[in-house]
Amino acid sequence: MPTEGRPTARPAMEFPPLAALDGPAANTRAALAATFDQSRATVDPLLLELAALSVAAMLRSRVPRTPVLVEPERAAAVPEWRRSDLFTERERACLALADQFVFAVGSVDDDLVAQALKHLQPAELYAFVNALYVLDVTERLELALDGLHATEDAS
């Protein structure tokens, strides 16, 4: 069991503490935090929050996420968005891309990107996929660091 007790929830787009990244790694933590800032500055905030909720769910984050912009009913439906009618075609195109990006990026195909391009300009889509990288890798890093340091945290 990687963590003791229930972790405190945090807002969906809040950068995680990543406290284990100290010493020389503090530079990387700061650089990752800056990528969060850039994602907020370049991506539609609602799409970004939906992506953050989706990535956290797919990677089985241990930290509950509090939606800030997405309505609670829609936030709860994010993991099952394909079977939900609560999402627009634009949102569905972006969530579909997020799905493939997280676990099977090699399976992203022309059609998936073309669907997204029906709703986003190329620059918007590039910024969105950059944000997916930021969300994806930060979530993975938080899970890994939390898991590796579980014993010392619990003692």
Add this chain to the structure above:
Amino acid sequence: MTDAFVNAIRLPLPVGEDPPLVRVREYAPASADAIWDVYKTVTVRDALDPMTSELVRLRCARVNGCRLCQSLRLADAVRDGLDETLAGKVDDYEHSDLDERHKAALRLTDAFIAAPDTIDATTRADLQRWFSDEEIQELLLDMVAWLQQKVLIAFALDIPVDPDALTSMEYDGDGNSVLGGMTVS
């Protein structure tokens, strides 16, 4: 660069003479720079030996299918003995004769890519047989850096420098990649 690679790119790019990887950054330069800054904070580190770092990079490249990354070879690792026989062992490393230290690093890589929630204190105990805590941290940060490949893969922008040959990769003093003598920054 062949037309076949360029024609397969999934994202319309800004018009220009620069290579696709340069032109695409024009869409969100601050975002691209911030992500590249993460990469540089990792590649300037040197706690981990080049061979281990390179095997992990190649495993990420193989699992995600990055054509560019698979076509690169870290010059420091080649100097330390990396050849194509050794590089090929990352595909089925558990059944290879790679040493246990490298297998432990590659297991962490697979967990990070496929199921990061399974990384736990047992994983750490296994890694600590072979790596210091600083090296374990650097393994994870290497993966953070290498997984930038996913943006390129999504848009089919992961075009090899030379589609017909391997390209040598080094890092300059700032952590930028130098691919076949050309600095990427």
